[in-house]
Amino acid sequence: MTLEVHVVTPEREVWSGQATEVIAHGVDGDVGILSGHAPLLVHLAVGPLQIQVEDGTWLKAVVDGGFLHVSTEEGSSRVDVLATNAQLETEIDVPAVTRRLEELRSTADGADDERVKTEIARAEARIALSDSR
Amino acid sequence: MGAQLRIVRRRIRTVQSTKKITRAMELIASSRIVKAQQRVEASRPYAIQLTKAMEDLARQTGAVQHPLLEDREEPTKAGVLVLTSDRGLAGAYNANVLKVAESVIREVRSRGLEPVLYTIGKKGIGYFRFRGIPMRERWQGISEVPPYEEAERIGRTLIKDFADEEIDELYAAYTDFRSAFTLRATAQRFLPIAPEEVTGKGLGVVHAEYLFEPEPDEILDHLLPQYVVTKVYAALLESAASENAARRRAMKAATDNAEDLIKILTRQANRARQDEITTEIMEIVGGAESMAAVSEG
Missing domain, CATH: 2.60.15.10 (F0F1 ATP synthase delta/epsilon subunit, N-terminal)
Structure with missing residues (x-):
């Protein structure tokens, strides 16, 4: 089954x-x-x-x-x-996501932008996945 | 070379270069139709499964209640989402969808509601701006290859305006892509969502052990907006495919016309050339005869 x-x-x-x-x-x-x-x-x-x-x-x-x-x-x-x-x-481009994440973290310092937060969460989830292998 | 012949030849060259351009645009549009159609196809499984999940939820919980499903008791404003293209040269594509939009606006006004416009595409924006009709939101640069993120942004804006009671209803005017030959400008109500859309046929087994995580109400809070976004995305994709189909048809007609024109002009040019030759021969013969007459005399 x-x-x-x-x-x-x-x-x-x-x-x-x-x-x-x-x-x-x-x-x-x-x-x-x-x-x-x-x-x-x-x-x-x-x-x-x-x-x-x-x-x-x-x-x-x-x-x-x-x-x-x-x-x-x-x-x-x-x-x-x-x-x-x-x-x-296999589709995740880890270096690109890492770069994007750093960029987001540096620009979004303390900012309460919901969209930025979501994007950070998405990037983190991708990196966590690639680390777990 | 005679003046008339020169003018005709110049016109032939102009028409030929126009033909090359329209032919190129026709080919580009053809290849884009295929891609746009594939995108429409690729979006279907998600839409179908989302509807199924919603129907399941509605069936399990009995009567579903949600602000997005309820008709407002005293509506005062109706949103009208109009999907047009950014570029012209697509035959009657924009004119047709704008005609539908106008009839929706008229219908809304006749019920005593104030229409609130949301316009996608430069052509629609230009149309309403020229007529001095205010628009609440406008988007451009996405009509030919609409990205999902934009559909989501547009959808969320509309849902927010609905929730904030900026609008009490929402209609969309877009072009339905039936096939490359059948395009139909059409209007559909997006909000509030008709309950029968959600509940489906209503037939199906009710599972006693059906599980929801979190509670059905909370899921519905996310499921229904997603459903609206999916509909906006589908309308964008259908419109993009239609736009390219309309453009290909218009450009094919233009190419065919150019070919006909070249044929006619070539005939004129040939006649003018032959006329010239005939005149020349006549002149030579006439000259020779008069010479002969002089020498005989």
Whole structure:
């Protein structure tokens, strides 16, 4: 029994395939999904998304907030990750993100700009993901 | 060379260079239609799944209630979002969508509401500015290849204005891309969201064990604005594909016209050249004959 996983953003389908487990970062804490999970709708925070592919390896990605939707039909579970933006680990340009983060931190000193804060959080999530490998 | 021949040849050269330009624009538009269509296709899975998640939520919680879903009791202002292009040379593309926008504005006024304009694209901005119609917001430089971030920014602005009661309703006038040959300027209500859009067909199993994290109300607070943003993005993408389709059609017509014109002008040039030759021969023959007459005499 596997999960059918689709990671989509408004601009593209980031990844889709069969998986055995999905771990995502919800606003109220991490959620792990195995096959046969009850139907679920979670609001996702900016953070990592881990998918264990059928051969046992983990696929990592970063999600800039969104929703995770689990639907079960006739015994097969489907997981849809609806992200505003998402990148696979392999797609992240770490040096560029690091530079951008430094730039943001130096300009946003103490500023309460919501957009800058979000961008910093997004950059940090990407770097955290690349460090964890 | 005769004066008439020179003028005709000059016109042929002008038409030929115009034809080269329109032909190039036609080719560029063609390749952009394909890309724009791919972007429309790529955005569909997300929109479909988001709607599904919303329908699930609505079904599980029974009657959903949210300010974005409720008709205001005494609406006074209606927002009208108009999607036009930044560049012209796209046939009737902008004229058609502006016509729809005007009819929405008329309809809104007839109900005693004040229209509040949000305009995307230089053409629309110019149109309303020329008529002295004030615009609350305007955006440009995004119509041909609309980035998602802009759709999000526009969407959030509209939702904020709705929440702040700057507008009580929101309509969008844009061009629906049915196919490369069928473009339809159309108007749609974006806010408040019609509850039947959210609840779907209503048929489906209600799972007793359905889980929500956090509470359904809180999820809805994020899901509904995201739904509006997705609709704005879809309208932008449809309009971009339509703009390029309209431009290709207009440029193809211009290229064909140029070809016809070149054909006609070439004929005129040939006739003028032949006339010239005939006149010359006549002159020579006439001259020779008179010479012969003189020497015989």
